[in-house]
Amino acid sequence: MDADVLVTVCVVVFLSMVAASHACPVIFSMHPNHLCFHARWPDVTAAAKKAYGLRYQLLTYFYTGLFMAHTRGGTLARPLLFTDPSDVGARNATQQWLMGEAVLISPAITPNTTTVQSYFTAGTWYSAWDYAALRIKKGHYVELDAPRGHVPVHFRGGAIIPMQR
Numbered sequence: 699m700d701a702d703v704l705v706t707v708c709v710v711v712f713l714s715m716v717a718a719s720h721a722c723p724v725i726f727s728m729h730p731n732h733l734c735f736h737a738r739w740p741d742v743t744a745a746a747k748k749a750y751g752l753r754y755q756l757l758t759y760f761y762t763g764l765f766m767a768h769t770r771g772g773t774l775a776r777p778l779l780f781t782d783p784s785d786v787g788a789r790n791a792t793q794q795w796l797m798g799e800a801v802l803i804s805p806a807i808t809p810n811t812t813t814v815q816s817y818f819t820a821g822t823w824y825s826a827w828d829y830a831a832l833r834i835k836k837g838h839y840v841e842l843d844a845p846r847g848h849v850p851v852h853f854r855g856g857a858i859i860p861m862q863r
Contacts, residue, residue: 745847763798791817800857822855
């Protein structure tokens with residue numbers, strides 16, 4: 699295997715781990731072997747810093763969701779169909795998920811992808827990165843930019859989401 703291909707594969711795998719783990723406080727541990735990626739590639743460092751920054755801001759929300767799941771039953775990560783069980787499109791949205799009731803994660807899980815087709819149920823959704831509003835009258839797919847190092851994350855309008863600084 700060519701060294702450049704190996705580097706690209708390692709970066710993509712690491713970014714996928716960071717993208718998936720930024721949403722869940724208990725999945726990813728910072729093992730010393732993972733730290734070598736931060737030292738070698740500045741783009742990986744920037745992506746990890748961005749993902750971890752949001753993860754740490756949302757820790758209160760995540761731990762509250764874990765407490766609710768423990769005391770009432772259920773899960774923290776859940777399928778999109780939980781927002782509206784009557785929405786057929788939400789039932790078929792298998793490449794994104796909710797954290798709690800209000801944080802929608804829509805990662806690009808296909809290699810060499812710069813956009814992602816995300817399904818949004820009716821309502822207003824706000825980007826976690828710039829708070830841009832998406833007003834959806836009836837559930838449908840929306841194409842979102844998802845360049846390497848960026849995971850589309852949205853907050854459900856009307857939800858109270860505690861965030862730390």
